[in-house]
Amino acid sequence: MKKLSFLAFILMLAFAATAVAGDPVTYAAKARQLIERGEYEQALDELKRASSLFPYEQSLKVNLALTYTEIAKRDMNAGRYAKAARSLSEARELLPGNRELTLMRGVALYLDKDYLTAASEFKEAGEGVDPLIYLGKIGYDTGDLQGALSYWRRAREMEPDNKMLATLIAKAERELPVESRMDKGFSSMFDLSFDAELPPGLSREVLDALESAYNSVGADLGLFPTARIPVLLYTKRDYGSVTAGPDWSGGLYDGKIRLPIGGITRITPQLRAVIFHEFTHVLIAEITHGNVPTWLNEGLAEIEGRKEFVHPGRNPNLVDASHQLPLVTLSGSFTSMDGQQAGLAYQQSYSMAQFMVNRYGWYAVQNVLKNLGERVTMEKAVAKALSDWSLDLPGLLREWQQALPASAGKAQ
Structure with a gap:
């Protein structure tokens, strides 16, 4: 009896294996369940196994392509654009001629700043x-x-x-x-456009300062971009008409570094500070994909700019003892602020960012930015980066407040 039961058990297993191995629908159903649970890589393995067993089964190819596409969407949402583009290439090999896949891959390549290849994809999309x-x-x-x-x-x-x-x-x-009507200049990483009215030689000095910022700020933030960076130098009149920025604006980064130049014949420490400040925004934008509160963005940019120049009479280590802006205000745009409020916003942002660097180091700050690049909230980005200190964002702010002079107010 025991022998018969054992044989029956073996036959049952063999039948089950044959049913699974002989049924592509079963593989597809299991893969769909894995996808629904977010287990994309496991779904991919399941479908690859099925495709090797049934190479002519079109439904498996479609499901495999859809899985690659879902993985690509996940990676794009997390800012992993190059990885997303590779997954979309795999999907397109399975479904050649699919216009949507071509368009999606073009978008991923564009966001990764691979402009030449992206343009080819968009032209192929029709x-x-x-x-x-x-x-x-x-x-x-x-x-x-x-x-x-x-x-x-x-x-x-x-x-x-x-x-x-x-x-x-x-x-x-x-x-x-x-x-x-602008002239052009170039260096190893920067494409410079500048008004022909500007003094000769100033453009070369600006390019030299940009290269210095590339090395110095890049070392602090742990990133050295490979895509060329456009920079435009305007007369103050043209800067105002082009950017429509606030009167107190000394520079702008909106995908291009834009700087108002007027009344100078040689580069000054003040202009170098603005260059370092704006280049910091370039790196932060690339690391975080724009998912960053303004206070951290501007605070880190102020740190880099103030290494080059600090306005006389400004205490770089002290936030106004009686006036602080709420965190919610500092997390949004500063452009609608008047000059006095903007000055306080930049000073407080600098104080908070400088505290993070001094207390936890550049490596921790880099990790906060990288976490933000994964599209998480600031709260989660800080908690993950400062886990060794068992700190979250409220804890970080409490430590910053405690480090201020006793008479200073509290951010909310």
């Missing part, structure tokens, strides 16, 4: 509003405003009511008359 918008963005980011406008105007013909296109076109049309 005539349509989305490919044209991104081709225009590539032109804009690389300094070809005329080409950008050409793509965007074609897209507007297809969608006349597209508000985003209207905004992009208006911005480029505002900048084109100024930039079309």
Whole structure:
């Protein structure tokens, strides 16, 4: 009896294995369950195994391509653009000619700043509003405003009511008359455009300062970008008309470094400070993909700028003892503030960021930024980066407050 039971058990296992191995639908169903649980890599392994057993089963190829696509979406949401592009290449090999996959891969490559390959993908995706918008963005980011406008105007013909296109076109049309008369300069990592009215030789000194910032700030933040960085030098009059920024603005980074230059013939410590400040924004934007509170962004930029120049009479280590801005205010844009409030916002942001660097080191700050780049909240980014200190964001702020002079107020 025992022998018969054992044989029956072996036969049952063999039958089950045959049923699974002989049924691609079963593999697909299991893979879907894994995907629903977020276990994408396991789903991928399951479908690859099935595809090797049933190489001509089209449904498995479709499911495998969809799994690669889901993995790519996850990586794009987390800012892992190059990895997402590789997954989309795998998906497209399984579903050649799929326009959506081509477009998605183009977007991933664009966000990774691989502009040449991204442009090829968008052109392959065919005539349509989305490919044209991104081709225009590539032109804009690389300094070809005329080409950008050409793509965007074609897209507007297809969608006349597209508000985003209207905004992009208006911005480029505002900048084109100024930039079309600019001269050009280059260094190893920077593409410089500058007003022909500016003193000769100043552009070279600005490029030298940018290269110094590249090395110095890059060492602090642990990043040395490989994509070229556009920089524009304006007269103060043109800077105001192009950027429409607040009167107190001494520079701007919006994907391009924009600096107002006026009344100087040689680079000054003040201008070097602004260059270092704005270049810091370049690195923070690349690390965090824009997911960063303004106080941390501006605070770190102030640290780097103040290494080059500190305004006389300003105590770099003291927040105003009786006036502090709430954290919620410091987390949003400063551009709507008046000059006095903006000054306090920058000083408080500097104080908080400098405390983080002094107390926990640049490595911890780098980890906060990297965590933000994974699209987590500031609270989670700090808690993960400062886990060795058992600190979260409220704990960090309490330690900062305790380090201030006793008469200082409290951020809320």
